[in-house]
Amino acid sequence: MKKLITVILFLIALFQTNTILAQDILKGSDLSTVKVDYLSDSDIAKIKSQLQTNNLTIDQVESMALSKGMDPAEFAKLKKRLAFTETSKSAVDKKTTTKKKSKDSDLEDEEDNSDVIERKQEKIENKKVKDSLNSLVFGSELFDNPTLNFQPNLKLATPVNYILGPGDELQISVNGVQEFNDNVSVSVEGKVAIQYVGQISVSGMTIETATQKIKGAISRVYSTVRSGQSQVEVSLSRIRTIKITIIGSKQPGNYSVSSLATVYNALFLGGGPGKNASYRNIELIRNNKVFKNIDIYRFLVNGNQSDNVGLKDNDVIRIPAYTNRVTVEGEAKRPGIFEMKKGEHFSDLLNFASGFNEFAYTASVNVLQKTGKEFKVADIQAAQYDSYLPLNGDVFRISKILNRFENRIIINGAVFRPDTYSFYQGMRVSDLIRQAEGLKEDAYLKRARIIRLKEDLTTEIVNVDLSKAIVGDLNADVALKKEDILTVYSILDFKEEYKVTIDGEVKKPDVYDYQDNLTLNDLIITAGGLTGSASKRVEIARMIKAEDIDDSNPNKVELFNIEITPYSNEQSINFVLKPFDVINIRRMAVVEKPEMVTISGSVSYPGKYVLANKKEKIYNVIQRAGGLTSLASLNGVKIKRPIKKAQIEELENINLNLGKKDSIQNKLKKKLKEDLKYATIPVDWEKVVRNQNGNANITLQPGDEIEVSAFNETVKVAGNVLLTSEIPYKKGRGFNYYLDAVGGLDAKGWRNKAYVIYPNGEAAVTRRFLLIRSSPKVEPGSQIVVPEKPETKKMTTGEWVSIGSVITSLALLIVTSFK
Template structure:
């Protein structure tokens, strides 16, 4: 009955508006308008407390909430928020993996403190993976003080055996079977062990004689209550009796937004027992202040007294808290010092006065004495992007580089630093590029030879940031080229050197090919200071005979810059080329074109002639389509528009589908007269194809049934179309055509509404194409045409009146 009453009260609580206080939630009667998203943390805490008091879960209250008008979605949200809050603020019991010592841990969900993110030390409490919980696997400290809630594991082993887990009662006593009660509260674990052993020895005689041993260990650690004030999540916490100050601070989320990290107070028995400075741990790793807690300890985090900001070129910029008497040098140590680019001669600090801001400069000598004031903002700037003693030398020296400058340095001194001049150095002139005081640039020219021989006027005194450029005579020399082309293995452009001969160039280009002739033509450019209009020549030609076998010529010809060498090909040098014969011949295969005018009849005769199964009407030549033909087609503009589909399809068909052009051959005519026009001259790569005799006629395309019909001598074109069931709905009869076995094609003709169909022969193929789609005119288009005709008629009638 109690649960039912509470459920109705809970329904009333959920009905109230999000702004309603938690203690008024129980008075609501309808929960249909409750928005769970807007319930505050205090509202959730009150609901959670009431559920706990009445021994009721949110799952048990769910049916009542639904009956009172709360949506299923809102119920699910409420369950999720209550579950998350339980995880965030609940406690958790942990134990060792082998079921050993246990303790209670307080856990909180860690949320990044964005408002305090720059404060040095805040990351210590935002990291959920960082913990200061005592390690339960370690031995119990001998100075551990027992109290109510602890549990001891007492074992007797040897001749006599006994084992029991004995809790410390609220009166501070433990009860051991056959021994009685012993007071252990307030004793250290070491002292309690001795007391227990003595009491057991009075009962177990083998313990007194040493035949049995007694073992006492701490199996469960009591929880203690501590209060934390001034933290992000202040409150009373139940923690392990082994918990330390840092453990408690971590559970509470660390200092609040204005909390101190340097003056945390541990209050015990109403007195400050210890001051905790977290910076000692962060900067030095010193945990001497991380002492163990006792029951009813209070950790008080006061507000900070002095915080300053350090930004710019330091290793760890941020907001730092300073104690009284700490100088800027101490602040710098908290930030781990300057980084490599920091300007350290003077520090700029912005300070706050009673009315406004002011700027102060702190010299390096004052770092240890300047005491920062609360609110100071220190800005560490970068060093200047310039050098105080840099000088540079470049060009024809052995070690061009940047060097250190000293007062009184001269040109000869800098050249000596660079290990002297290289062999190609130009000594008549060197250049000094100088940056003047007003940051403009001037150029000074010196005689380098005189400067290095002791002429003080030429050996200028240098300034810092000067750049000395030593020229190279190689930079004045033009790089010449020669060209070789023709029957050479590596034709191309080669660098010209003084004394380069034709023999040298032939060898450098890999030597002559096997087709090279003895004739070499060299073209040389004409050079003249005056224009000779009477000379029409643009180049001078030289014809030289060489010996192709050894890449040499009788007279070694000396080349000049920009010569063009052409190695001619032999007048007669053609590799044997072949054609192929396939199909119904006696000796099918490839045949060399022995004659420049070899014809179809000649090759078939060399192949043994046609067999008895050959179709004399089925001789054709397949000639490969060359890439050049496709390029020529691509270059032709059919005036079909840019990227027209018709031309694109034609090019694609030539490239991918039609790899060969078909040349029909009339073998009967060739046999009668070899001078027949169909006895064509063959080209390399041609394929002569002789089909086997086939009595069938194939019908394909837009017909009802693609099939092959036996040849009937007396039947015509329409007979074969009817034999396959006729045309389908898209078939175009008047455009039907036939392809004969030799590749020749014929189409249907019409004259005065009379159609003339091509003759059908054995082995032929009839193809019926598809009708083109014709867009029909709409009713509106017919009306428009009628209107135009009517207007024209009216105009004509009016004109003849």
């Protein structure tokens, strides 16, 4: 009979139609007869829905479909029809994954791994509010750290002792000769419904027990499972949410948590214990009985998570008020407020506070206790640490050790190892010097000094004759005491620091240390040698030393003038120097480096030219450049001279008496520093040609730039005019002609201050005498600029009334005076 049933099932699978494929592409056993062209749009939609339900793509089921006999060409057609949907689904999945990462920390990130099926959990939202009321209580930081939440890891293997219940979802797979894959949920009745198998009751079972029961039920339908040719796998694909209640936390209430959640996870969601709640006597109540007493200190101090048990539906976490809290202040590694249980001693409290720090005074601890009426102070000795029972409200104060040494002694100065050493009774000066590895060669043996701290904490000085102490004279080899400071002098300490100064034509003029037998040659070599402009004259100034004042000698120093070879650092006369000598290497009388000017524009040979003499004129340089070309403008020659730093400094030193708030001088300095890089000097070339000896033939300076403009037959009009333009030059036409040619002035144009800039940089402004206005002459290539009128403030009616009142009063005063 069983063989007959198997043959019938095989025949049914063999003749599956396209409709079967559309209904369940994952459950069909023979797909060789599938024709994608005959599938309707609704069939494709069913396949899309099935893939989405199982969180799979068409690429992930390719190998499975081909193994079931589906033709590769038919699968390619199916993939093509699903291509658009698959692309859309990928984008949606990516967006959903990003949203889950940012909003739901209880959901796992989606993985691009076709062999791993994501375990899901219903979204749980619990808003956590940071509370600083218990910031000093030991353990409160555990619930204020957002990166520490004890959230269960959904990617771990399913715990074998996990108890199934309504809301869980199982993934059941049959692999081998026969294949089957389905996700089934545990119903409210505690059952799972498996296709072709029926309903199986699993509620209250562990996952391991439920797996064995499901395998037994499937083996009765799938013979290959019973024979071992197919294997059954059962895993937890969706985890149910349970309800718990937290009492006594910072945020008490009912919470929805994962069925894998633990006590610590729930306490974190509730913000930890409240203001007066206990950290060490938390009760987990299950079925109206205390199931577990939780002490958070076991985890905080020892890392013991034995209290972090799993939760079940309708569990209650009750946090009662604390019974005994004490405070640790001062030199503990972790001071704060601690909760103590009955029978715990001060040594346990020290363990909670991680012990004394390196600066703590450990011999005793001061404690401030509270009686029924007042405070009292007690001292706990080190021998009592294991027996003293802290009382509620105790404040333990751990003080610092004193900044004193019980056996310190110090030696410094001219010894090989100046340092701090340990003192012992009977120690003498020679012993300490021997411990410092002896005296240096420069040690001063006639005297050493001991600074000693007396009993009344004042200090005294004890002098030591080292020459006698080191040879064993007990009177000189003074016995030392703790905190003594022995100083061994160096003969170099008494020697004056001598210097010599060299200046002038050396590469590194400076002040140098003096050594015995220092010569002029030695100092010149130390200063980098002579420069190329050094002369043969050297002046050496030496200070005068005498016991008596010589009024007949008015000299402050003694001067030596010697001659050296200016092209050699080694002199035939090797002059021996003395301390504080000042050496000056003079510069040659004539040392002039070539200096240049630049000429550009309409000359035959523009470029850079060296100034041939100290009074080189512009005419000479232009002639050396081949003279002006035929295109040059005779009125277009100008010199651009760089503004020197000294000129700006001179302006800064001038006080214009404009007042502190006036910015005219500041603006002028800013303009010279930042805006104007050079000053323009106009040249009247015609005068220069007529008389080369006249003032028009300007003497050039290094860095000058000579510009020769080309002849321009237009006149440029700019500024506050209706049209900025260039107007062809017409001989005999005046200033107003060019203003009219551009449409005249605009509303802000200031006619009285209009000016002309000529090609050579010279400017001419409109002049006015009485009612006669004289406009400047216009030449080819010049530029007319019309500035803007300054803004004027109109007088108000009140100001006019005030002026009228003043005039009226004056008139009355005058009339009265003539009566």
